[in-house]
Amino acid sequence: MYMMDLSLRQFEDVLKSGVDTAILPIGMVEAHGPHCSLGTDVLIPREFLRRLDRIIGEKVVIGAEISYGHSWALQSFKGTIDVSVEAFSNYVFEVGKEFHRSGFKNLVFFNGHGGNINSLNTVGEKLADLGLTILMINWWVDYRDTIKTIAAEPGHAGEDETSLVLAISESLADTSQVGNHQIELSPKIKYRNWGRSIFPEGYLGNAGAATVEKGEKLYQAMIPLMLKDFEDMWKVNKPVQTQI
Ligand SMILES: [Zn+2]
Incomplete structure (x- = not known):
């Protein structure tokens, strides 16, 4: 269920009924090649959650x-609204703390953007210290092996991401303008304007091969993997047997 749809009374009733898991969708407004919506990293988590809500909506x-995040790599592109690591991390921590104060035991960071990951790892540990169980979902990292069986050349606004956007609406991406852009350089190497050389047109991967059908297949393949991650998270708060 969606928090934004609930009244105070309904929200209190949900908490009383034992629902103890909140999901925080986190994205970014950022250049995604010449072809994909600037909102890609918000729209994809939104679509995953719309589908997950149909299955586990009574439990979450x-x-x-949170639509603005941190993007060191693509900050030089127009359309990227980059928030500093410090401001972003502090903000997410404050939001997470409020979910904890409201009574939730589990908090899911449902993240759509790579530049947020370092901050979210740190914030997740701080929130875990408060007593929350944190599940961090970075779909393109966590389920990469499965993704590659459907979209062989994934990447930022690449075959996978563009397909997922097309499956939401074909009006959100135009693949007639893009092809296949690959890098040779190890991502371990960083230097000023690194993003411009890795993503010369703001994308990476075989964006030209993206299709609605692949996007639909990707959603369907990843949802069960996400459900398994939720089940694993819920095991954490089950009473554990202690040895005497
Ligand atoms: Zn993206």
């Missing part, structure tokens, strides 16, 4: 989205 509260 989906919070409002």
Whole structure:
């Protein structure tokens, strides 16, 4: 269920009924090649959660989205609204702390953007220290092996991401303008304007091969993997047998 749709009374009743898991969708407004919506990293988590809500909606509260994040790599492109690591991390921590104060035991960071990961790892540890169980979902990292069986050349606004956007609406991406852009350089190497050489047109991967059908297949393949991650998270708060 969606927190934004609940009244105070309904929200209190949900908490009383034992629902103890909140999901925080986190994205980014950022250049995604010449072809994909600037909102890609918000729209894809939104679509995953719309589908997950149909399956586990009675057990989770989906919070409002955090749509602006951190992007060191693509900050030089127009359309990227980059928030510093410090401001972003502090903000997500404060939001997470409020979910904890509201009574939730589990908090899911449902993240759509790579530049957010370092901050979210740190914030997740701080929130875990408060007593929350944190599940971090970075779909393109966590389920990469499965993704590659459907979209062989994934990447930022690449075959996988563009397909997922097309499956939401064909009006959100135009693949007639893009092809296949690959890098040789190890991502372990960083230097000023690194993003411009890795993503010369703001994308990476075989964006030209993206299709609606692949996007639909990707959603369908990843949802069960996400459900398994939720089940694993819920095991954490089950009473454990202690040895005497
Ligand atoms: Zn993206």
